[in-house]
Amino acid sequence: MKYYLDNCCFNRPFDDQTQEKIHLESEAILAIIKKCNQLNYEILGSSALDLEICQIPDIYKRQKVSFFYERAITRKIGYNQAILKRVKELQEMSAIRMLDRFHLAFAENAQVDILLTTDLRFEKACSKVNLNVKVLNPINYFMEVSEDDSNG
Numbered sequence: 001m002k003y004y005l006d007n008c009c010f011n012r013p014f015d016d017q018t019q020e021k022i023h024l025e026s027e028a029i030l031a032i033i034k035k036c037n038q039l040n041y042e043i044l045g046s047s048a049l050d051l052e053i054c055q056i057p058d059i060y061k062r063q064k065v066s067f068f069y070e071r072a073i074t075r076k077i078g079y080n081q082a083i084l085k086r087v088k089e090l091q092e093m094s095a096i097r098m099l100d101r102f103h104l105a106f107a108e109n110a111q112v113d114i115l116l117t118t119d120l121r122f123e124k125a126c127s128k129v130n131l132n133v134k135v136l137n138p139i140n141y142f143m144e145v146s147e148d149d150s151n152g
Helices: 007-014 020-038 047-054 059-072 081-093 098-109 120-127 138-151
Strands: 002-005 042-045 114-116 134-136
Touching (some): 002 020, 002 098, 020 042, 047 098, 081 098, 098 114, 114 138, 134 138
Parallel strands (some): 002 114, 114 134
């Protein structure tokens, strides 16, 4: 299995944990990464993630997110013309924001199974487009996988 977590997932453990939704998403992300490590699943990074992480204004948070990201990913997806072509296709068929289109294009290009995001707007926009990757909130995905584990 291959996973791609967008920037908000790598940020989530460093966000305000007093909010229940944020805390639950953080726990789900950490549990998913742990499970990926145990099962030797891939977590892929990209230059789009590198760019977004570099743009975090708080230097202290940027350092923590960057360290977390570098330790979580197993490899980075290389940029190619097919990715740019897919970004342009996604622009014509959806209202998905620019960096999110890049995340999708990188994930699809690497044949990722699951793209995780805590961005509800991104998740909703993806549900309206025919994609080659499943886009889910980490809580929903974790619940789905946990249910499969208990049934299997």
